[in-house]
Amino acid sequence: MSLALVARKSWFEATARARLGGLLDAGSLQEILPPGAAQPSPHLAALDLPGAFDDGVVIGRATLAGRPVLFAAQEGQFMGGAVGEIHGAKIVGLLRRAVQEKPAAVLFLIDSGGVRLHEANAGLIAISEIMRAVLDARAAGVPVLALVGGSCGAFGGMGIVAKLCSAILISEEGRLALSGPEVIETVAGVEEFDSKDRALVWRVTGGKHRYLMGDCAALVEDDIAAFRAGASEFVATWQEPLPSVANLRATQQRLENRLAAYATCRDGLQVWAALGVAQPEAVPLLDRDSLVALKEGLPT
Amino acid sequence: METLDFQFASAPVSRSAHAALCGVVGSGNLEILVQAGDQPATCQVSIKTSARGFGATWQAVLGSFAASHPAGGTRIDINDMGATPAVVSLRLAQALAEYRGGEQ
Incomplete structure (x- = not known):
């Protein structure tokens, strides 16, 4: 095994707290509502299920490459990172604090x-409140950066929330969509989507x-240090654009064009061929740098 | 879910200002929060577990931990999702080490 592989700390395999430890400046992390300070989920207790002290999300403030940031980190190993009432309230409270404090970014x-x-x-109300709070933070000029590379990806309401953020930093292991593969298979049948075909799910x-x-601003390696480098660059360079109807119309047009171009595709392979990738079947095996080079060479 | 409460006599540990948290409430795993308690020679443990009927096993594993580690003067809260006794023992040692200020 090469030294680079030994030194790498997988984001995918790490817990939320381990990710934060490697992402943010050492010693700068101050948790808001640490374990013991907040009540665990009353709904899970009512269903006779053990909760988590932090209800599956760690929030707080820290610095990233010297710049002040607020952060929220979901723990995918606890109930699939799913958003409950307290979990959601912690995230909403953090985003509202961002409007007041104006940190360099919310991670x-x-x-x-x-x-x-x-x-x-x-839980549904919590998700809708998070959506509104993300947009309020951005309207106040605070960029919100989504980092997606955990074992649960970003699905359902959190898939929508990710797309409402200023930008998304994703790893190859990360996944982003609305309905999850198993939901699609359950509703529309295995002919529509085979959730057990992991390669298809990732394609x-x-x-x-x-x-x-073009759904994500950057692709990074599955490495906590790579997420740190990507997030640092984002915080140093990103200018949050003012909300504008013209931008929304342009985005709407782009999405309509995409639907027209790819609606009949059944697989990522077909989409990539239509994008102009010469050897779509080689894409799953490309390393990160080669894929970034490939995208930069694509016709726009 | 079952809630279990135990108290064990244990050698006093030096009091720490900060609480320590270890593990995640995931399948076969558990989280352990160690905080300062109010009785210097007693380790108080409160457990919420999804697996019912293992009170005797918990008592044996925790008793062995309290006898072999200085855990007096701590209050330990546990949220468990079916961790095996070996995982519980490792996590307890890890949580206490963190509480005492050692990294892991």
């Missing part, structure tokens, strides 16, 4: 399948596909 480490179904309407929702499609 949103997303690792979630969406709403926590055990909490039903409380349709995975980080490489999202990057090639």
Whole structure:
């Protein structure tokens, strides 16, 4: 095994707290509502299920390459990172604080399948409040950066939240979509989408596909240090644009064009061929740098 | 879910200003929060576990931990999702080491 592989710390395999430890400046992390200070989920207790002290999300403030940031990190290993009432309230409170404090950015480490179904309407309301709070922070000039590379990806309501953020930083292992593969298979049948075909799942929702499609601002290695480098560059260079109807119309047009161009495709391979990739079947095996070079060479 | 409470006599540990948290409430795993307690020679443990009927096993694993580690003067809260006794023992040692200020 090469030294580079030994030194790498996988983002995918790390817990939310381990990710934060490697992402932010050493010693700068101050957690808001640490374990013991907040109440665990009352809904899970009512269902006779053990909760987590932090309800599956760590929030707080820190510095990134010397700049002040607020952060929220979802723990994918606890109930699939799903958003319950307290989990959501912590994120919303953090985003509202960002409007007041105006940090250089909010870093949103997303690792979630969406709403926590055990909490039903409380979870749905929490997600809608997060959406509004993300847009309020951006309207106040605070960029919100989504970092997606955990085992649960960003699905359901959190897929929408990710796309509402200023930009998305994703790894090849990361996934981003609305309905998850198993949901699609359950609703529309295995002929429509085979959720057990992992390669297909990644060709349709995975980080490489999202990057090639222009859904994510940057593709990084599955390495906590690579996420740190990518996030530092974002915080140093990003200018949050003023909300504008013209931009929204342009985005709407771009999405309509995309639908017209790719609606009949059944697989990422077909989409990549239509994008102008000469050897689409080689894409899943490309390393990160080669894929970034490939995208830069594509016709726009 | 089952809630279990235990108290064990244990050699006093030096009091720490900060709490320590270890592990995640995931399948076969658990999280352990170690905080300062109010009785210097007693380790108080409160467990919420998804697996019912393992009270005797918890008592044996925690008793062995309290006898072999200085854990007096701590309050330990545990959220468990079916961790095996070996995982529980490792996490307890890890959490106490962190509480005492050692990194891992």
